[in-house]
Amino acid sequence: MPLDPQVKFLLDQLEQLGGPHLWEMTPEQGRVAFEQLRQLGGMPDGTENTEDVTIPGPESLLPARIYRPRGEGPHPVMVFFHGGGWVIGSIETHDPLCRALAAVTASLIVSVDYRLAPEHRFPAAVDDSFAAVRWVAANATELGADPEHLGVGGDSAGGNLAAVVSLLARDRGGPAIAYQLLLYPATDMSTRFPSVDENGEGYFLTDADMKWFSSQYIRDASDKLNPLASPLRAPDHSRLPPAVIVTAEFDPLRDEGEAYGEALRKAGVEVKARRYDGMIHGFLSMASVVGRGQVAIDEVGADIRELVGARVG
Numbered sequence: 431m432p433l434d435p436q437v438k439f440l441l442d443q444l445e446q447l448g449g450p451h452l453w454e455m456t457p458e459q460g461r462v463a464f465e466q467l468r469q470l471g472g473m474p475d476g477t478e479n480t481e482d483v484t485i486p487g488p489e490s491l492l493p494a495r496i497y498r499p500r501g502e503g504p505h506p507v508m509v510f511f512h513g514g515g516w517v518i519g520s521i522e523t524h525d526p527l528c529r530a531l532a533a534v535t536a537s538l539i540v541s542v543d544y545r546l547a548p549e550h551r552f553p554a555a556v557d558d559s560f561a562a563v564r565w566v567a568a569n570a571t572e573l574g575a576d577p578e579h580l581g582v583g584g585d586s587a588g589g590n591l592a593a594v595v596s597l598l599a600r601d602r603g604g605p606a607i608a609y610q611l612l613l614y615p616a617t618d619m620s621t622r623f624p625s626v627d628e629n630g631e632g633y634f635l636t637d638a639d640m641k642w643f644s645s646q647y648i649r650d651a652s653d654k655l656n657p658l659a660s661p662l663r664a665p666d667h668s669r670l671p672p673a674v675i676v677t678a679e680f681d682p683l684r685d686e687g688e689a690y691g692e693a694l695r696k697a698g699v700e701v702k703a704r705r706y707d708g709m710i711h712g713f714l715s716m717a718s719v720v721g722r723g724q725v726a727i728d729e730v731g732a733d734i735r736e737l738v739g740a741r742v743g
Contacts, residue, residue: 431679432708433633433708434720436719436721437680437710437720440720441634452636452639452642453639453642457517457518457547457548457646461517464523465523468523468525477532478500480495480497480498481496482494482495483495483496485542485561485562485565486561487545487558490545492545492562493542494540494541494542495521495540495541496539496573497528497531497539497540497541498532498574500533503538503574504571505536505538505575505576506535506575506579506580506734507537507538507540507575507576507577507580507581508538508539508581508611509566509581509595510524510528510531510583511559511589511591512585512588513586513712514587514588515586515643515647516552516587516590517647518546519587524541524588526717526718527714531583531727533742534728534731534734534735534742535734535738535740536741538575540562542562544591545558548647551646551648552656553656556591556598556659559592559595560598560599563582563607567580567606568605578606578608579608580606581609581611581734581738582596582610584611584612584615585613585712586614586711587616589611589612589613589614589617590615590659592610592612593612593661594657596670597658598658600669608671608672609671609672609734609737610671610672610673611674611730611734612676614681614683614684614687614711614712615675615683615686615687617660617689617690618660618663619644619660620655620660623682623686623689625681625682625685626682629681629710633681634710634712635711635712640682662693667693669699670694672702672737673690673694673699673701674701674702674733674734675687675702675704676704676706676714676726676730677705677706678709679705679706679708680708680709681711682711688703688705691703704726706722706726709722709723709726713726714730
């Protein structure tokens with residue numbers, strides 16, 4: 431179907447702003463520019479309260495923000511990893527989305543600021559993300575969470591990290607993960623999928639941006655083949671947690687997200703896959719100006735509540 435009119439209007443507005451492309455910026459400039467887009471995700475606050483904490487990481491303390499949903503606990507809990515190509519993005523850029531997810535999933539959300547590249551290249555973000563999940567599992571009761579309903583989630587690069595953490599938890603003896611929420615995830619850095627050629631220019635995330643992210647994150651070409659960077663390349667996808675996977679029609683990452691869902695299905699994993707036609711990469715974080723973004727948030731929330739047996743209100 432054609433590009434959604436609200437998305438087209440947004441892309442036209444961004445084009446009129448001018449300025450350098452992301453791939454022409456330094457990482458520091460890219461982080462500032464991404465922060466300036468945060469208002470696109472303004473959504474009603476469905477949380478009871480939030481709390482900023484630090485989590486012990488492999489090399490440093492990791493900032494994190496806890497979003498508690500309204501109602502009596504203990505609540506299901508999701509550890510969330512923000513997108514931004516492993517280079518940009520933060521707790522702050524994804525604050526509106528995490529507030530919305532806490533409300534629609536009736537879950538406690540723990541949003542993690544993992545170390546960013548190029549200051550900290552692969553596998554630093556992976557190590558931090560897995561450490562955060564283990565910490566949440568070990569401290570779930572004190573957080574007011576139910577350790578039996580621990581999920582992981584993320585968008586884009588964060589979806590990559592959620593998928594990788596699920597692999598690590600399976601292969602390293604836990605913690606037990608109830609589900610993985612993968613929003614337009616990056617799953618294979620070693621393969622060029624048709625959706626990159628179809629959507630790699632003019633739809634927010636570009637082919638040039640993706641090459642820029644990759645050049646900052648990986649150390650050498652062999653990293654692209656590592657399942658901890660490219661989870662689609664894992665030799666075994668069985669015994670992984672159920673997955674909710676969201677893709678967008680006009681997203682360069684569309685095909686690899688859908689390929690990951692198919693790999694999970696073939697391995698016997700329960701998968702709920704949702705492709706949103708007319709949408710672009712990152713559209714859930716644009717819900718204040720793109721109506722289908724809020725629709726997707728609500729539908730994802732229902733999927734997660736079904737998996738964990740949670741109720742809203």
